[in-house]
Amino acid sequence: MKIGMVGTGGFSRMHAAIFTDMTDVRFQAVCGTSQEKAAAFAAEYGDANGYDNVTQMLDQEKLDAVYICVPPFAHGDVEQQLIERGIPFLVEKPLAVNLKVPNEITVSLQKKNVITSVGYHFRYRDTVASLKKELETCTVGMVTGGWMGSMPLVPWWRNRDTSGGQFVEQTTHLIDLVRYTLGEVEEVHAVEANRIMADLHKNVTVADIGSAILKMKSGVLVQLSNTCVLPDDVLEIGLHYFHSGGIAKIDQAGLTKCTSSMEVKEKDSVNPYVRENEAFLHAVQTGDTSRILSSYEDAFRTQEVTDAIMKSVESKKTVQLGGN
Ligand SMILES: NC(=O)c1ccc[n+]([C@@H]2O[C@H](COP(=O)([O-])OP(=O)(O)OC[C@H]3O[C@@H](n4cnc5c(N)ncnc54)[C@H](O)[C@@H]3O)[C@@H](O)[C@H]2O)c1
Structure with a gap:
């Protein structure tokens, strides 16, 4: 080829x-x-x-x-x-x-x-396959998590018009993971603000902190936060699923399954890329x-969610997602 x-x-x-x-x-x-x-x-x-x-x-x-x-x-x-x-x-x-x-x-x-x-x-991780399997056996109440990291210093990233901002550019991975594990999103409400990065670098038009609530069609609530104010290499990326059988935590290190009687840790055995x-x-x-x-067609649905989040930030209103 x-x-x-x-x-x-x-x-x-x-x-x-x-x-x-x-x-x-x-x-x-x-x-x-x-x-x-x-x-x-x-x-x-x-x-x-x-x-x-x-x-x-x-x-x-x-x-x-x-x-x-x-x-x-x-x-x-x-x-x-x-x-x-x-x-x-x-x-x-x-x-x-x-x-x-x-x-x-x-x-x-x-x-x-x-x-x-x-x-x-993320979809190609062993731990995500294992998480999906676990979620089939229980009822998820809610999910919390975030993409907490530093700002990539390439000029296009700090400009809202060229990167789309943190939800569109990086947190999109978590939003896609939420869709992959829990189905489609019904509505979103989000806020963003600037705290630090616009004072440190020139031409920063992206927000550096943000938070969004996603209501899934199933009724599950998802709360996602993000920031790009952290120093390089200080990074916390992941989701916590709170469900009828306990807590499932997925992050860069792997998957942790917690129930009332035990805690099991799993790691990825193959590079997902x-x-x-x-x-x-x-x-x-x-x-x-x-x-x-x-x-492309599936990823389009994830892009619809990040777009709705940005519309919510701008309008200060809850935004409904159409489709099935
Ligand atoms: N899946 C992941 O984990 C992951 C990780 C990092 C980056 N990415 C994505 O990969 C994409 C590229 O990121 P990167 O880190 O390589 O960025 P980069 O800034 O290092 O490189 C971007 C490259 O795009 C090209 N380019 C720029 N403007 C162009 C234009 N107008 N027309 C054609 N080519 C142009 C240039 O060759 C440039 O070198 C981004 O969308 C980023 O989100 C994904």
């Missing part, structure tokens, strides 16, 4: 390191914001061809699949070109800064079926998409 990449940043590097290790995979071409960056990136992984224009890359190379690892504001044109040409793609989360571009891409995907995968890698890459490339090679756990 000949693979193309759009983007030459940190996460392009993460995926390239994984798929260049696989058999039957050739890293064929990469497109960056300049020819120099693309060439430098290509050189790190062998002899891929570098481009600064996606159309040119797609015209000149016969690619079997493309990875899209660009910031939230840069989505749209790349996906549309790939759909038009029928080329499968793995796109990093979030799908965009809001719903406009994902709406357009979803319409195109309805007209032309193309294999897609979205980088919600590897599993995500294998599932996508297996689908490209065989047409069997059953191992892909997040398609």
Whole structure:
């Protein structure tokens, strides 16, 4: 399989390191914001061809699949070109800064079926599979949790128009996990504020603290907090599920299941990013998409929730989600 990449940043590097290790995979071409960056990136992984224009890359190379690892504001044109040409793609989360571009891409995907995968890698964790199984045997009352970390210092992240803000950019992983384990969201109410980061850095337009209540269609209440005020490498990401059998806690370290008589800890045995890459490339090679756990259409529902959260922040009102 000949693979193309759009983007030459940190996460392009993460995926390239994984798929260049696989058999039957050739890293064929990469497109960056300049020819120099693309060439430098290509050189790190062998002899891929570098481009600064996606159309040119797609015209000149016969690619079997493309990875899209660009910031939230840069989505749209790349996906549309790939759909038009029928080329499968793995796109990093979030799908965009809001719903406009994902709406357009979803319409195109309805007209032309193309294999897609979205980088919600939590879904590929062993501990998440175990959590899902546990939740099938009990009734969940409520969930609390958060994405408490530092601010990524790339310029696009601190700008609300280019990243979408903390709920859209990073907390989206937890919102997707909530959907994956508990079903769809009925309504949201959220608040955000600025405490520290706008005084420390120039051009900060994203909030640095936030909190949202999600009411699920099942009736479960979910309270999610986030912040990006912490120093680098101080990080707390996770969810606590309070249910009829006890508490299930999932975080970066693994899953802890607590009942009145015992506490069991589980860890992930496989890197979920590897599993995500294998599932996508297996689908490209065989047409069997059953191992892909997040398609574009499914990730669209997560984007609808983060978009509703941002609408709630702006309007100071509870926002209902439509659909089923
Ligand atoms: N799944 C995860 O765990 C995870 C972790 C980190 C990042 N990500 C996601 O990956 C995406 C990229 O993040 P990153 O850390 O690689 O960012 P980055 O800033 O390191 O790199 C982004 C790259 O995008 C490219 N780019 C920028 N503007 C572009 C444009 N207008 N058109 C085409 N390409 C453009 C550039 O090559 C740039 O190097 C983000 O959406 C981020 O949320 C996901």
